[in-house]
Amino acid sequence: MISDISAIAAGVTIGALQVQSLLDPLDNRVLLCHALGLSRVSLITRSERELDAGQAARFAALVQRRLAGEPVAYIVGQREFFGLPFEVNGAVLIPRPDTELLVELALDRLPPQGRLLDMGTGSGAIAVALAHTRRDAAITALDVSPEALAVAGRNAAANGARVDFLHSDWYAALQGRPPFDIIVSNPPYIAGGDRHLAEGDLRYEPPGALTDHADGLSALRIIVAGAGSHLKPQGWLLMEHGYDQSLQVRELLTAAGYVEVRSWCDLAGIERVSGARLPARPPA
Numbered sequence: 001m002i003s004d005i006s007a008i009a010a011g012v013t014i015g016a017l018q019v020q021s022l023l024d025p026l027d028n029r030v031l032l033c034h035a036l037g038l039s040r041v042s043l044i045t046r047s048e049r050e051l052d053a054g055q056a057a058r059f060a061a062l063v064q065r066r067l068a069g070e071p072v073a074y075i076v077g078q079r080e081f082f083g084l085p086f087e088v089n090g091a092v093l094i095p096r097p098d099t100e101l102l103v104e105l106a107l108d109r110l111p112p113q114g115r116l117l118d119m120g121t122g123s124g125a126i127a128v129a130l131a132h133t134r135r136d137a138a139i140t141a142l143d144v145s146p147e148a149l150a151v152a153g154r155n156a157a158a159n160g161a162r163v164d165f166l167h168s169d170w171y172a173a174l175q176g177r178p179p180f181d182i183i184v185s186n187p188p189y190i191a192g193g194d195r196h197l198a199e200g201d202l203r204y205e206p207p208g209a210l211t212d213h214a215d216g217l218s219a220l221r222i223i224v225a226g227a228g229s230h231l232k233p234q235g236w237l238l239m240e241h242g243y244d245q246s247l248q249v250r251e252l253l254t255a256a257g258y259v260e261v262r263s264w265c266d267l268a269g270i271e272r273v274s275g276a277r278l279p280a281r282p283p284a
């Protein structure tokens with residue numbers, strides 16, 4: 001079957017598939033680029049080319065996977081974050097645009113030659129974006145999942161970013177390392193049993209990156225409790241959290257003796273990141 005690429009990019013019938021009525025137009029274009037091995041630009045500039053039967057079959061197979069619910073990022077194996085391409089697979093969370101807020105807050109606070117730790121790095125999106133932007137910084141990133149660390153390592157290499165990766169269950173493998181200026185984390189914060197875990201892309205993402213299988217706050221509690229031993233005086237702790245957790249996270253920080261406790265809003269205007277500083281001298 002021969003079809004015009006520009007017509008398919010806009011959405012047409014391929015065989016029995018009503019592509020336009022079923023797929024989001026952006027998903028449709030991304031899958032078409034992937035099936036044809038074309039960039040978004042060449043999809044437009046070479047739109048007069050026709051699909052051969054093999055290409056049409058490849059595209060149709062990708063569309064079928066999307067229709068079955070698989071996230072586009074996993075189908076094409078990539079997602080952009082902070083303007084950089086990141087490899088993703090089922091071992092890592094798909095980077096969200098909202099998490100760029102955490103990167104920006106860390107960049108605003110990172111001193112020259114600063115030391116930063118990313119806890120639960122997953123695809124490495126946060127650490128690699130930071131290391132790519134700030135070549136002078138010493139970035140350490142840890143994860144408990146060896147599969148995630150393999151993905152993160154490839155993302156650092158592919159983006160020319162220098163990151164020191166560490167296999168660690170939260171702070172366990174950090175003993176004896178010098179303290180950091182900033183600790184950042186986008187930990188699993190969805191409560192076990194939250195209905196969102198059974199919906200959309202989340203069904204395909206690693207549960208260990210999404211939920212603590214408890215009240216949603218247990219990873220955040222561990223991070224807050226341990227950060228004091230790994231931050232320099234006046235160092236910053238910045239954490240992404242759920243849409244309804246900002247008050248509780250601020251309370252955790254205040255109770256642990258942090259100062260300048262506050263939250264910041266994501267692109268949707270929801271308090272999505274909370275953070276604070278260690279006092280100049282540890283509380284007595």
Ligand code: GLN
Nearest residue numbers: 186187188189190209210
């Ligand atoms: N932001 C993700 C979501 O709600 C969850 C990520 C996380 O648990 N760290 O879809």
